[in-house]
Amino acid sequence: MAGTGRHAVHRTMVLVDVERYSAPARTLHHQLDTREGLYAVVAGALAAAGVPWDGCYHEDRGDGVFVLVSPEFPKAPLVEVLPEALARAVRGHNNTSHDAAGVRLRLAVHAGEVAFDSHGVTSTALVDAFRLLDADAVKEALAASPGVLAMVVSRLVFEDVVRHCATLDPATFRPVRVAAKEFRAPAWIALPDHPYPPDPAVLAVPPPEVGPEVVPGGPMAEAASRAAADRGGGAGRRGVDIAGGVHGSGPGITIGAATGDHLSIGTPPPPAQQPHDPR
Structure with missing residues (x-):
C-alpha cells in the first residue's frame, strides 16, 4: 500500500461477521x-472466486x-462464486466442529x-460497508x-454487478432500506444457500432512498413489491397505494400515511353565506 500517500484508491470491500459470536454457550x-x-x-471462498488471500489487505x-x-480482480465472482463457496465451506466447518464452535x-x-x-x-465508503x-x-x-x-x-x-451477472438471478434478491446512525441508503439482500423465490417485481423500481429500515418479507417490503408490480405493469390499472390507517366514518375520513402526513377526505363545507342586501 506504500506510495498512495493521502490519496484514496478504489477497492472492493468484502466484510464477514459471525452471528452471535458472544453467545453464552461459546x-x-x-x-x-x-x-x-x-x-x-473466507480464504477458501476468496480462492474459489479467483482472489488470493495474500494478495488482499485484510483486518481482524x-x-x-x-x-x-x-x-485487478473482477467484482462479479465476488457475488457469483464467493457466497456459495463460503456457504459450502461453513457447512463443512460446522459438520466437523463442536456445536458451540459452529458459525x-x-x-x-x-x-x-x-x-x-x-x-x-x-473512508466513508468503508464505514458505509460496515453499516450494511x-x-x-x-x-x-x-x-x-x-x-x-x-x-x-x-x-x-x-x-453495476448483480444485474449483469450471467449465473446469478437478481430477482432472488430483496430490496431493503438500511438506516443506521447517520447512514441512510438502499441495499439488496440475498440468501445464497436458501434463496428467496424469484420475484421480477422487485426489479421494477429501485429501493426507496429514505425512510425507516425495511426487512425482507415484512409488511413494508411486501407493499413495496406490490407497488413495484403495479408501476411495472405499463398501461392499464392505475391506483394509489396507501401505507397507514384510515380513520373516521360518515361524511369525512382521514388517511394516515406512513410518513406521518395525513390527508382528510370529506364533504366540502357549504359556501359562505352572502349578507342580505335589502335593495
Whole structure:
C-alpha cells in the first residue's frame, strides 16, 4: 500500500461477521475454534472466486474480518462464486466442529475509495460497508433463514454487478432500506444457500432512498413489491397505494400515511353565506 500517500484508491470491500459470536454457550475455546474456522472458510471462498488471500489487505474484527480486494480482480465472482463457496465451506466447518464452535455468517459486498495510513485504512465508503453488514434487516434475514449465510450488497454493487451477472438471478434478491446512525441508503439482500423465490417485481423500481429500515418479507417490503408490480405493469390499472390507517366514518375520513402526513377526505363545507342586501 506504500506510495498512495493521502490519496484514496478504489477497492472492493468484502466484510464477514459471525452471528452471535458472544453467545453464552461459546466459551473462549470455542471462540478460538470459530475464528480459526472463519479465516479458513473466507480464504477458501476468496480462492474459489479467483482472489488470493495474500494478495488482499485484510483486518481482524474479533468476531469477523474485512478484506479489501484490488481492482485487478473482477467484482462479479465476488457475488457469483464467493457466497456459495463460503456457504459450502461453513457447512463443512460446522459438520466437523463442536456445536458451540459452529458459525452462521453475514456477508457484505461494497466498493469505493479507501485511504491507507500508518494505522490501517479508512473512508466513508468503508464505514458505509460496515453499516450494511450490521443492519437489522440483514441480521433478521439470517435469523429467519434455515441456511448459514445472508449477503447484503450495496446499491452500487447491485446495479453495476448483480444485474449483469450471467449465473446469478437478481430477482432472488430483496430490496431493503438500511438506516443506521447517520447512514441512510438502499441495499439488496440475498440468501445464497436458501434463496428467496424469484420475484421480477422487485426489479421494477429501485429501493426507496429514505425512510425507516425495511426487512425482507415484512409488511413494508411486501407493499413495496406490490407497488413495484403495479408501476411495472405499463398501461392499464392505475391506483394509489396507501401505507397507514384510515380513520373516521360518515361524511369525512382521514388517511394516515406512513410518513406521518395525513390527508382528510370529506364533504366540502357549504359556501359562505352572502349578507342580505335589502335593495
